[in-house]
Amino acid sequence: MNIPLVDLKMQYYTIQNEIKLAIDSVLERGRYVLGPETERLEATLSKYTGTTYAIACSSGTDALLLALLAIDLQPGDEVISTPLSFFASSEAVSFLKGKPVFVDIDPETYCMDPAQIEAAITPKTKAILPVHIFGQCAEMDPILEIAKKHNLYVIEDACQAIGATYKNKKSCSMGDLGVISFYPSKNLGGYGDGGMVFTHNEDLFKAARDFRTHGEYPKQFKHKRIGTNSRISEIEASILNVKQKHIDAWNQKRRDLAQNYDRLFSENNLRSHIQIPKTGSNNQHTYHLYLIQTAPKESLQKYLAERGISTGNHFPKPIHHLDCYEGQYAHQSFPIAEGFCEKSVSLPMFPELTFEQQETVVRNIKVFFEKR
Ligand SMILES: Cc1ncc(COP(=O)(O)O)c(C=O)c1O
Numbered sequence: 001m002n003i004p005l006v007d008l009k010m011q012y013y014t015i016q017n018e019i020k021l022a023i024d025s026v027l028e029r030g031r032y033v034l035g036p037e038t039e040r041l042e043a044t045l046s047k048y049t050g051t052t053y054a055i056a057c058s059s060g061t062d063a064l065l066l067a068l069l070a071i072d073l074q075p076g077d078e079v080i081s082t083p084l085s086f087f088a089s090s091e092a093v094s095f096l097k098g099k100p101v102f103v104d105i106d107p108e109t110y111c112m113d114p115a116q117i118e119a120a121i122t123p124k125t126k127a128i129l130p131v132h133i134f135g136q137c138a139e140m141d142p143i144l145e146i147a148k149k150h151n152l153y154v155i156e157d158a159c160q161a162i163g164a165t166y167k168n169k170k171s172c173s174m175g176d177l178g179v180i181s182f183y184p185s186k187n188l189g190g191y192g193d194g195g196m197v198f199t200h201n202e203d204l205f206k207a208a209r210d211f212r213t214h215g216e217y218p219k220q221f222k223h224k225r226i227g228t229n230s231r232i233s234e235i236e237a238s239i240l241n242v243k244q245k246h247i248d249a250w251n252q253k254r255r256d257l258a259q260n261y262d263r264l265f266s267e268n269n270l271r272s273h274i275q276i277p278k279t280g281s282n283n284q285h286t287y288h289l290y291l292i293q294t295a296p297k298e299s300l301q302k303y304l305a306e307r308g309i310s311t312g313n314h315f316p317k318p319i320h321h322l323d324c325y326e327g328q329y330a331h332q333s334f335p336i337a338e339g340f341c342e343k344s345v346s347l348p349m350f351p352e353l354t355f356e357q358q359e360t361v362v363r364n365i366k367v368f369f370e371k372r
Contacts, residue, residue, distance in 0.1 A: 002308040003348050003357050006185050010352040011250075015242060022238040029234075034213070037237035042196070044244055045180075048163075050173040051198040053205035056237060057212050057230040060159040060181025063195035064092035066230060067177040068127075070197075070207035071153045073098045077126040079155075082112040082138075083318035084337040085131040089157045090319045093129070101125070102320055104334040109280040110291075111138035113336075117146050127153040132161035132171050134314075135187070135254070135288035136279060140166045140174045147175075155179065159195070160288040162188045163251045167282045172198040177208070182240055187254070187288050188247050190236045253351035254287035260355055261290055261347065264362040273369045275343075289314055293343040296372070301345055303368045309361055312346030 012019065026037060038056050046054035057063050073079070075097035081089055083102040090100035103116035112130050128147050130138035137158075147154045154175030158164065162180045164171045172178025180186075182194030197208045207225075210217045215225030262276050275293040279285045291314065294300055301311045318337040320329035347361060 001357075001360060003310065003353075003361060005310040005312045005346065005348050006350045007352060008184055008189070008350075011350070014352070015246070018242045019239055022242050023235055026234045026238045032234050033231045035234045035237075037234045037241055038232055041237045041240050041244070044241065045196060046198060048244070048247075049170045049178065049198050051178065052200045053198065053202070053209075055197040055205065055208045055212055056232040057195050057197065058232055059193040059230075060157075060179060060183060060186075060195040061088040061092060062212075062228075062230040063159075063179035063181070063197045064088060064155070064157065065095065065228075066197050066208040066211050067155045067179055067204075068092055068096055068098070069211045069227075070177065070199075070204045071127060071155070072207075073126060076124060078122060078124045079127045079129050080112075080117055080120050080125060081129040082131050082133070082337070083320045083334045084110055084315065084340060085133055085157065085319060086159070086315070087319060087322060088159070089129060089131050094324075098126070099124070100319070102329065102332065102334055105133075105337045105340065106139065106280075107336050108278045109136055109138070109283070110134060110277075110340060111136070111280075112143075114139050114142035114146065117143065118150075121146075121150055121152075125150065125152055127155055129155045129157060130175075131157040131159075132164055134277070134291060135161050135164055135286035136283045137161060137164050137166035137171050137174075139280060139282065140169075141282075144174060153177070159183075159186065161286055162186070163247055164286045165284040166280075173200075176201060177204055182236070187251060187286055188240065188243060190239050190243070192233070192236050194232050194236045194240065250351040251286045254349060255285060257349060257351075257353055257355075257358065258285065258287045258290050260358055261362070264358060265292075268362055268366045270362070270366060270369065274365070287349060289346050290349040291344045291346050293340065294345060295343060297343055297345055300365065300368055304361070304364055307364050309364060310348065314344070314346045315341055317341055 158171035159181035215227035
């Protein structure tokens with residue numbers, strides 16, 4: 001039996017008819033970018049996240065860029081973030097000629113450790129960019145408090161954490177701005193690229209909205225700012241309008257599956273070989289990914305692959321060790337993030353995964369350790 005890391009087609013089959021109708025209605029309407037489907041998606045998701053404004057755009061990466069443009073990030077400005085993320089969270093800062101400044105992660109949640117932020121602040125610091133990694137929120141209260149004290153913006157990267165809560169508040173609703181990604185494998189994934197920016201602040205909203213479309217709001221060919229083209233397609237928005245209705249049920253399914261993995265690892269006496277993920281005491285996790293940590297990472301992944309079980313490597317290197325930053329962070333180390341990258345293995349996780357498939361995964365992990 002082959003067990004994939006993610007199976008997007010299985011989910012499609014559960015909503016196939018609705019999706020086809022939604023796409024067809026866009027084709028019939030004849031409006032293909034930034035139309036009523038986009039507006040409906042923005043209204044629904046700003047309500048869902050508990051924010052005032054939403055701007056749909058062409059990817060999570062662009063959502064980060066629009067958020068950073070909205071706060072007027074200037075070359076040389078510093079943004080404090082985490083080395084344990086998909087590259088885009090730092091790339092967007094560097095792309096605008098800002099400087100990502102890293103702090104290490106919390107060993108329990110794998111999100112940025114708020115206790116290390118103040119030491120990283122300099123006169124050039126403009127913002128803090130926590131990443132709600134793998135599906136749970138960073139410890140937001142101390143982050144927001146530090147930001148307030150030092151007059152810094154907070155941009156929540158919730159690309160992996162739509163629907164996740166911290167103290168019952170949804171991701172994207174706590175900072176000045178929040179961003180999500182609709183990349184197909186995300187918890188709310190489209191059938192192409194897409195992203196969204198959220199805020200409570202009208203000025204930041206207007207800025208991000210204008211940058212999305214060449215700075216030309218409200219009139220075409222009247223360019224108030226130098227922006228970009230980061231529009232989302234109506235077909236993508238219509239698909240997401242169908243899928244968003246399922247997000248809470250899918251996130252709950254992921255939590256059930258995570259709990260089942262936890263139970264299976266305990267019952268099979270594997271906890272001395274592997275570390276399972278933990279949920280912060282203020283958090284409700286959405287398990288975009290389920291990662292274990294184990295020393296024989298590569299040999300375990302190879303063993304499982306030979307038996308038809310796919311695993312992932314999120315992330316092989318922390319951001320400060322990536323080639324594009326060669327030398328720039330050579331004098332710094334973030335041992336918890338570095339150790340995590342050396343030992344972490346991402347296990348199959350998607351709402352349609354079955355308990356039987358999970359049992360197969362864990363049984364094979366058990367045999368692997370018995371043979372060692
Ligand atoms: C934490 C994080 N930030 C940003 C992004 C970028 O999103 P996108 O792929 O939609 O550009 C991703 C996507 O993988 C992500 O996981």
